[in-house]
Amino acid sequence: MTQKRVLSGIQPTSDSFHLGNYLGALKQWVDLQSGNDAFYCIVDLHALTGDIDPALLRKRILSSAAQLIALGISPEKSTLFVQSHVAEHNQLGWIMECIAGFGEANRMTQFKDKSAKGGADTARVGLFTYPMLQAADILLYQADQVPVGEDQRQHIELTRDLAIRFNTKFGDTFKIPEGYILKSGSKIYDLQEPTNKMSKSAGSVAGVLEIMDTPEANTKKIKSATTDAGREVTFDEKGKPGISNLLTIHSALSGKSVSDLENEFAGKGYGDFKGAVAEVVVEYLRPIRTQALKLLQDEAHLIKVLHDGADKARAVASATLAQTYKNLGLVL
Numbered sequence: 001m002t003q004k005r006v007l008s009g010i011q012p013t014s015d016s017f018h019l020g021n022y023l024g025a026l027k028q029w030v031d032l033q034s035g036n037d038a039f040y041c042i043v044d045l046h047a048l049t050g051d052i053d054p055a056l057l058r059k060r061i062l063s064s065a066a067q068l069i070a071l072g073i074s075p076e077k078s079t080l081f082v083q084s085h086v087a088e089h090n091q092l093g094w095i096m097e098c099i100a101g102f103g104e105a106n107r108m109t110q111f112k113d114k115s116a117k118g119g120a121d122t123a124r125v126g127l128f129t130y131p132m133l134q135a136a137d138i139l140l141y142q143a144d145q146v147p148v149g150e151d152q153r154q155h156i157e158l159t160r161d162l163a164i165r166f167n168t169k170f171g172d173t174f175k176i177p178e179g180y181i182l183k184s185g186s187k188i189y190d191l192q193e194p195t196n197k198m199s200k201s202a203g204s205v206a207g208v209l210e211i212m213d214t215p216e217a218n219t220k221k222i223k224s225a226t227t228d229a230g231r232e233v234t235f236d237e238k239g240k241p242g243i244s245n246l247l248t249i250h251s252a253l254s255g256k257s258v259s260d261l262e263n264e265f266a267g268k269g270y271g272d273f274k275g276a277v278a279e280v281v282v283e284y285l286r287p288i289r290t291q292a293l294k295l296l297q298d299e300a301h302l303i304k305v306l307h308d309g310a311d312k313a314r315a316v317a318s319a320t321l322a323q324t325y326k327n328l329g330l331v332l
């Protein structure tokens with residue numbers, strides 16, 4: 001069987017990825033490296049659609065790369081690269097903008113949500129064209145599968161529509177990618193507001209477990225997590241969202257099933273349980289954080305690794321772009 005081409009991207013928009021990013025997506029990225037031809041992209045150009053702080057952006061791109069490697073994305077097993085290092089992304093992005101309809105772009109719920117937040121007048125044009133650049137990210141690599149969270153389903157659908165439209169009109173050019181929507185068990189909620197997804201954009205950071213946080217900080221966050229009425233450690237998403245979330249986290253990191261954990265903590269109360277969750281989280285993240293910090297100490301080496309990744313990526317991307325230009329009638 002030939003290997004599947006897998007591609008995904010993540011924005012370097014925070015100093016640290018959080019446990020929701022890891023369990024919701026990045027852990028699957030790591031798993032998908034085996035048996036597949038995986039391309040993982042730090043989408044720095046997409047990050048320009050928000051507020052731009054140059055010093056912070058640079059730091060976050062490097063920190064994201066270091067964290068991805070520390071989490072288990074191997075630059076040997078997969079192609080790990082930074083979007084802006086491969087100019088073909090912008091080049092195909094423009095073509096996708098010329099294929100997409102204004103109306104269909106205007107229906108993207110992520111654009112509507114994000115632009116509504118700051119007021120539609122202040123939203124950048126780049127935020128509007130974001131999904132077309134994302135389509136280019138995917139189609140350049142002839143990806144079979146795109147592992148993403150549920151919130152990206154609509155962008156993947158658009159990518160498929162654009163690819164089909166292009167192929168139909170201009171001849172076979174792009175592989176039609178499948179979304180590989182990451183399923184349940186992976187959904188982690190905010191520790192303070194356990195009915196909201198764990199997310200950096202949500203109110204405070206107190207409910208967000210960060211990979212680069214100190215063990216002490218994460219322990220504190222878990223110990224002050226919102227709990228629910230009652231004192232039984234049982235899984236009940238509606239009635240006990242806080243405890244259920246902690247059970248999900250423990251189970252995902254320790255590998256124990258939720259029902260085994262319910263038995264283990266029967267009659268023990270929330271305090272003991274939180275202590276155990278904190279230990280599991282902290283011990284899981286400790287070596288990851290340590291390795292990421294180590295990688296960040298040798299910036300030149302880290303950048304070299306990313307350049308090597310970009311060279312591998314460009315080899316694939318440039319072939320797709322050339323074929324695209326040719327099929328469009330551009331003179332090569």
Ligand code: TRP
Nearest residue numbers: 007008009010011043134137148
């Ligand atoms: N839009 C994606 C997100 O916010 C990030 C992304 C950009 C992406 N390009 C991609 C994901 C290509 C998958 C494939 O999560």
